[in-house]
Amino acid sequence: MNFFNELRRRNVLRVATAYSLMAWLLIQVVDTIFPAFGFSASLVRHATIIAVIGLVPVVILAWVFELTPEGLKKDSGVTPQYKVTGKTAKTLDRVIIIVLALAVTYFGVDKFVLMPAREAALTDVVANQIDEARETGRSEAFIESYGDNSIAVLPFVNMSSDPEQDYFSDGISEELLNLLAQISELRVISRSSTFAFKDKDINIVELAEKLNVAHVLEGSVRKSGNQIRITAQLIEAATDTHLWSETYDRKLDNVFAIQDEIANAVVRQLKLKILGNSPTANKVNSQAYELFLKARHLTRSGDPEKLEEATKIFKQAIDIEENFVEAWDWLSINYGKQVVMGIIPPDEGSTLERLANKRALQINPDYSPALTSQAWFSMIYEKDFQAAATQIERALKRAPSNVSSLGMAALLLHKLGRTSEAVLVNQHAITIDPLSTSIRHNTSMMLFYLRRWEEAIASYNVLLRLSPDHTGTHFFIGLAQYYRGEPELALAAFEKERRESVALAGKAMAYHVLKEQSLHQQAFQELIDRWGDTSPIAIARVYLEKGMHDKAFEWLNKAVELKKANHFSPLDPGFSAMHDDPRWLDFLSSINQNTEELEEIKFNVSLLSNVAMIQ
Numbered sequence: 001m002n003f004f005n006e007l008r009r010r011n012v013l014r015v016a017t018a019y020s021l022m023a024w025l026l027i028q029v030v031d032t033i034f035p036a037f038g039f040s041a042s043l044v045r046h047a048t049i050i051a052v053i054g055l056v057p058v059v060i061l062a063w064v065f066e067l068t069p070e071g072l073k074k075d076s077g078v079t080p081q082y083k084v085t086g087k088t089a090k091t092l093d094r095v096i097i098i099v100l101a102l103a104v105t106y107f108g109v110d111k112f113v114l115m116p117a118r119e120a121a122l123t124d125v126v127a128n129q130i131d132e133a134r135e136t137g138r139s140e141a142f143i144e145s146y147g148d149n150s151i152a153v154l155p156f157v158n159m160s161s162d163p164e165q166d167y168f169s170d171g172i173s174e175e176l177l178n179l180l181a182q183i184s185e186l187r188v189i190s191r192s193s194t195f196a197f198k199d200k201d202i203n204i205v206e207l208a209e210k211l212n213v214a215h216v217l218e219g220s221v222r223k224s225g226n227q228i229r230i231t232a233q234l235i236e237a238a239t240d241t242h243l244w245s246e247t248y249d250r251k252l253d254n255v256f257a258i259q260d261e262i263a264n265a266v267v268r269q270l271k272l273k274i275l276g277n278s279p280t281a282n283k284v285n286s287q288a289y290e291l292f293l294k295a296r297h298l299t300r301s302g303d304p305e306k307l308e309e310a311t312k313i314f315k316q317a318i319d320i321e322e323n324f325v326e327a328w329d330w331l332s333i334n335y336g337k338q339v340v341m342g343i344i345p346p347d348e349g350s351t352l353e354r355l356a357n358k359r360a361l362q363i364n365p366d367y368s369p370a371l372t373s374q375a376w377f378s379m380i381y382e383k384d385f386q387a388a389a390t391q392i393e394r395a396l397k398r399a400p401s402n403v404s405s406l407g408m409a410a411l412l413l414h415k416l417g418r419t420s421e422a423v424l425v426n427q428h429a430i431t432i433d434p435l436s437t438s439i440r441h442n443t444s445m446m447l448f449y450l451r452r453w454e455e456a457i458a459s460y461n462v463l464l465r466l467s468p469d470h471t472g473t474h475f476f477i478g479l480a481q482y483y484r485g486e487p488e489l490a491l492a493a494f495e496k497e498r499r500e501s502v503a504l505a506g507k508a509m510a511y512h513v514l515k516e517q518s519l520h521q522q523a524f525q526e527l528i529d530r531w532g533d534t535s536p537i538a539i540a541r542v543y544l545e546k547g548m549h550d551k552a553f554e555w556l557n558k559a560v561e562l563k564k565a566n567h568f569s570p571l572d573p574g575f576s577a578m579h580d581d582p583r584w585l586d587f588l589s590s591i592n593q594n595t596e597e598l599e600e601i602k603f604n605v606s607l608l609s610n611v612a613m614i615q
Contacts (some may be wrong), residue, residue, distance in 0.1 A: 016055065023051040148214035149270055150187040152207070153177040155198040156230070159222040169221035170195070171293030172230065172255070175281065176217070179263045181401050182279035185272050189213055190403045190433035208237030211434060215243070217266065226252045232262045234269055244269045255289065256281040288321035292330070299334045307338050325363040329370045332356035336373075350381070371395035372405045379412060380566050383592035388412055389603035403433045409605060410442060416598045419446050419571060421605060437467045445476060449571040453480045475502040482506070483573050487513040501531040505538035509545045536564055541574045553583050557590075565591045 030047050153176055158169040174191055181188040189211050197207055204216050219232035233245035244265055248258045259281040267278060284292075295313035298306040314331040318324055332353050339349030354377055360370040375391035378384045392412060395405040406429040413422035426443040433439055440463045447456035460477045463470055478493030487510045494506030504527040511520035524542055532539065540555035552575075559565040570593050578584045588594055 019055060023054070027051055149185060149272060150189075150213040151180065151215040151217055151266065151270075152189040152194045152211045152213045153180065154207075154216060154218040155195050156218070156232075157220040159220045159229075160224065165221075165223055167294045167297030168223050168290065170198075170297060172221050172259070173219075176232075176259055176262055179259055179279055179281055180217075180266060182399065183263075183267065183272065184400065186266075186270070187213070187432070188401060190436065192403075193433050193435035196435045204235055204237055204240050212431070213237060215266075215270065217262075223252075228252055228255060228258075230255075230258050230262075232265075234266060252286045252290065255286065256283045282326065284324050285321045288317040288324055288327070291317035291320070292324065292327045295327075295334075296330050299330060299337065302337070302341075304338075304341055304343055307334060307341070307343060310334050311338075323363045325360050325367050325370070328356050328360035328363065329367065329373070332360065332370070332373060366394065366398050368395040368399035368402050368405055371398070372402065372408050375408050375412070379408075379415065385412065385415060385592075385598065385601045389601055393604055401432055403429050403436065403439065406432070407439055407442060409603075410446070412603060413605065414446055414449070414569065414571075415593075416601050416603060417571075417595060418603075419450055422446050423450070425605065435466060437463060437470055440466060441470065441473070444473075448476055448480055449569055449573070451483075451573055453484045456480050469498065471499040472497070472502065475499065475506055478506045478510075479574065482509060482513075501527065501535040502538055504531070505535070505542050508542045512542075512545060533562060534564070536562060537568060544575060544577060549578065549581060552578065553581075553587065556587050560587070560590050568593075570595070 027048050153173055156169045156173040158166045160168075173195075177188060177191055177194070180186060193211060204218075208214070208216055214237055216235045216237055217232060218235065219230060221231075222229040227249070228251070229247065229249050231245070231247045234243045235241065236243050246262070246265065248254075248261070250258060260278075264278055266272075291313050295310040295317065298310035298313070301307075311331070311334055314327050314334060317327045318331070321327070335344070335349050335353035335356060338344045339346050339353065343349075344352070357370055357373050357377070360367055361374060364370070371391050372395045375388040375395065378391060379388040388408075389412060392405060392409050395402065396409065399405060406425055410422040410425040410429070413419065413425060423443060423446050426439055426446065429439045430436070430443065440459065444456055444459035444463055447459055450456075457477055457480050460473050460480075463473055467473075474493045474497040478490040478497070481487075481493060482490035491507060491510035491514070494503050494510060497503035497506065504523050508520050508524040508527060511517070511523060527535070527542070528539055536555045536559035540552045540559065543549075543552040543555060556565070559568070568591060570588055578587075585594070
């Protein structure tokens with residue numbers, strides 16, 4: 001009993017109580033704050049252990065020492081007239097009361113303010129993880145649903161003496177790929193992924209692993225005058241075993257029969273059970289066909305002179321074979337490329353592009369590539385989203401594995417505000433075209449619009465591995481980092497961006513937040529002076545970050561006038577601060593992005609594959 005009284009006299013119990021309360025409060029604060037700054041849970045545990053261990057020396061010091069007007073002194077050395085344990089006790093009582101009040105306040109704030117915010121954040125994280133798992137699961141389910149019924153058609157090797165005959169061997173490969181892609185029971189990797197391996201020294205097993213296929217079709221083409229020799233071989237990728245091979249020595253007129261025979265051989269070897277008839281090649285005049293293959297090859301080059309040459313050759317093919325639907329479709333694509341490259345004026349080029357597309361659909365109303373192009377015209381130029389939806393549905397019904405149609409479906413879903421579904425469609429397209437930079441770019445951008453920062457950055461980094469010089473990628477990585485509160489990292493990304501206009505916009509934003517006003521003003525003024533007529537959206541973005549809403553709306557309206565707002569997304573997180581402004585709805589209406597109207601658009605995406613992708 002005397003010992004307990006001595007503990008009370010020396011205020012040991014009060015000191016222990018005050019220390020315990022302060023340590024508890026500190027641990028609660030640390031547990032809340034540390035994770036927000038990226039510190040690991042182990043640091044919180046270490047802080048807790050230190051606080052617990054610290055109680056022992058505090059209690060010992062309270063027993064040994066006493067607080068006097070002259071400072072800390074050993075209890076044994078303090079004369080009775082200088083003992084102030086009563087005053088110390090009252091001081092400690094006040095400390096305990098204050099700490100308890102702080103603890104109650106913290107508990108209230110944590111319970112009613114911080115905890116709901118943490119739970120909301122945790123819900124978002126878990127939801128994103130679930131979405132990511134679902135996307136991965138759907139992609140894997142789609143691939144697994146085919147079992148070993150998957151194939152990559154590699155570019156056939158040009159064995160002719162003339163290297164200029166590459167267009168013919170490449171064309172035969174692509175036509176075979178397109179023919180096999182019409183077999184719904186077979187997963188066929190898209191051209192852009194398989195042709196990425198053209199002239200590359202890579203073994204079949206490694207290639208198949210990269211493309212995630214069980215079989216590879218390769219071969220060679222030799223053309224001499226009107227004679228062709230086509231050799232094809234089907235390889236089982238896992239064992240690098242030749243399942244089938246054949247050599248065809250025929251006249252050029254028989255090229256379509258050869259394609260049909262090769263496709264049928266693949267079906268037999270893979271023991272595919274096809275519903276309905278096997279697809280067959282579209283038979284046209286052989287001279288027109290050869291001209292078409294050459295013109296398509298030139299169009300893909302992207303060279304201005306070759307694009308103009310291709311236009312003439314397409315017309316020659318059409319003069320020979322008036323109802324050559326593929327030639328009309330690619331002539332339309334050719335005109336579109338010439339508009340983009342400034343070879344022909346936009347109004348003239350757009351008219352020619354759409355007339356050629358219209359003619360292709362007159363010949364074959366169900367031709368999937370032409371329907372996809374028509375959907376683009378409806379969506380981007382006419383703002384007729386219902387027409388675009390109908391056209392894409394028809395295109396996908398005809399060719400459910402057409403990557404261009406899938407990409408257009410994803411873009412339309414995004415335009416309709418169904419961006420989460422759009423991501424799923426793009427993920428599905430990636431299983432067919434795993435090396436496509438355009439699909440990866442669109443997927444990354446949609447993840448960005450959904451504010452799924454980590455996934456967006458990871459997806460953009462995959463894009464950089466596929467295409468290190470891809471323009472715009474570093475800008476969007478920087479924006480994701482900027483909007484999640486990391487301006488220093490964002491600035492580093494903006495400095496890597498090759499597209500100068502958006503790089504300047506990004507740097508202007510980062511400098512503004514980092515209080516580098518001189519650098520901010522320099523970058524922003526250069527952006528306005530040099531890119532005011534071509535990048536008004538970027539300028540509006542910077543003004544909004546500066547809190548200048550009137551100027552931001554001024555530049556958004558300028559974007560509409562200059563026809564630079566066709567690809568603007570209302571989901572862009574950089575413009576969320578405008579959503580409560582009445583002018584926002586007026587702006588959206590000016591670009592046909594009225595949310596209520598878009599919600600009424602009917603678009604059925606359940607036909608995208610034989611796997612239920614959209615749940």
